[in-house]
Amino acid sequence: MIDPRTLREDPEAVRASQRARGEDTGLVDRLLELDERRRSAITRADSLRAEQKQLGKRIGQAAGEERESLLAQGKDLAAQVKEAEAEQVEAEEAFRELQAGLPNLVHPQTPAGGEDDYVVLKHVGTPPTFDGDPADHLDLGERLRALSTERGAKVSGARFYFLTGVGAQLELALLNLAVAQATEHGFQLMIPPVLVRPEIMAGTGFLGEHASEVYHLEQDDLYLVGTSEVSLAGYHSDEIVDLAGGPYRYAGWSTCFRREAGSYGKDTRGIIRVHQFNKVEMFVFCRPDDAESEHERLLAAEEEMLAKVELPYRVIDVAAGDLGTSASRKFDCEAWLPSQQTYREMTSTSNCTTFQARRLNTRYRDADGRPQPAATLNGTLATTRWLVAILENHQQPDGSVRVPEALRPYLGGREVLEPAG
CATH class of the missing domain: 1.10.287.40 (Serine-tRNA synthetase, tRNA binding domain)
Known part of the structure; x- marks a missing residue:
């Protein structure tokens, strides 16, 4: 609030x-x-x-x-x-x-408007070129026996999937790379609960306009998180944190769940928009005066990860009408998808100022020793959707996929993923 x-x-x-x-x-x-x-x-x-x-x-x-x-x-x-x-x-x-129904104040530099009114801040890398039409990630994944949406639907319904063989290994490699980077930069690794109480979900701003996206277990009155941001935001609820030594920086690895309500007919092919996925999420508690510099730090970390997996991308300043309830400003990194000939969101980082901390009663002591609301920020470091961009951008004419160099140590040194015979 x-x-x-x-x-x-x-x-x-x-x-x-x-x-x-x-x-x-x-x-x-x-x-x-x-x-x-x-x-x-x-x-x-x-x-x-x-x-x-x-x-x-x-x-x-x-x-x-x-x-x-x-x-x-x-x-x-x-x-x-x-x-x-x-x-x-x-x-x-x-x-x-x-x-509680009033969203956070928009940052003065945030563009006005809706979903299509973002401002492109920069482009990094050059989209690859192919002889003929590039394959999409689902075709590539099936040839590699890396994923199965058909069996996912059979077992759990639409927008579920299995990652199999090298697909499962590739996701673990990606997430472990993200964890290694996060810990190297001083983030404390967390594996948080994925079920949270109503006051924690509401405190982060996800039970307002986004309530239809959230899975609710009525018998237990618990909510499945759509991002570990929710659990991590609640970690210090009703506490006074000691920020004298600098911000608290966490990296949460969790499975995430989203109902994708209202998105029927959008990205139904493959694993771009699904109900369950894994993610490494950065989360920061800091003094309000440090929030903007921490926001830049989170964006830089996301760009570092995208560079490691060798993806062409752009950074956009998200327009006010496309912000979540708790965000004051948000930057998205969008990777190039050859099969769609467009950029698609891979990461997002939001400065939530003191909005969430006020709702969750997370405070710090100022120079005079008085309790004040802390600021919170979040940012995606890697998620299952990245597999889409990795497979498509690094595909080769024979249907194999080149493994980005930074991921090879996590795949036993493997340089190429070969189609199954």
Whole structure:
């Protein structure tokens, strides 16, 4: 959630953020009204409690008829206090409920607009050329006996798959390469739970507009995570972290689950858009003043990984209307897919400022020792979808696939994946 002081002191900035996202600016006015009601209720309740305290002192010193009169006043005042406290609770709950639906403030440099209004920041590498049409990753994977979507659908339904043989080995190689890079750069490796409680899922902002994407186990009231960002964000919930020595940097390896609601008919071939996949996710807790430099650090780490697996890619600054609820700014790295002749998202890194930490009550102590909300950031370092780009960009005329040099140590030195006989 955003800082209520920002809402009160600069409501136009909040309205501008809502406009940039294509969201309802009227929400700001409704929040301001509820905030005024909430603060008035707090003031009234505090005033009545103070009056009640003073009356209690007078009753203790009084006797006879005066005492009886004061006791009657006390009874009436107690009823008023109870009513005021009920009004305070109701006003605060109404404010929090509406506030929870307000997305994070958009960074001033974030492009306005929707999904197609991103800004390309740079291109890196040259897309490969082929004699004839390049094969897509599914054809290549089937020739290598690296994956099977047909059997995945037979066992689990549409958008599930098996990674088999060299396919499974290639994914493990990729994720282990990501882990090696993360730990080399000071990230603590984590294997987090993939089921989380409702308050953790809600705290990260995934139960608002993205609720339809999340798998919910009703009997246990637990949610399957779509990214280990959720579990890692909750790791320090209701804690005061010590950031005196610098940011906390974690790298979470987990299986992820997404319902892909509303995406039917999109990328149904192969493993581009699936319900289950594996991912190494970077996550950072830092002081708000360090958030932008940490964001650049996460983007640089993603680019380093893409360079290691020798993929041509571009970096885009995602438009406000395509940001998640908790993101203030997001950069995507999109790799070239020869079969589609376009760039497709491989990684994304988001600066969530203090939005998630406020909801999850994760704080640090400032220079004066006062608890303040921390900032959180996240970024993908490798995921199953990368196999699509690796197979397609490194395919060879005979149907084999060249293994990027950085992955070879994790594949027993293998340089080429050969089609199965």
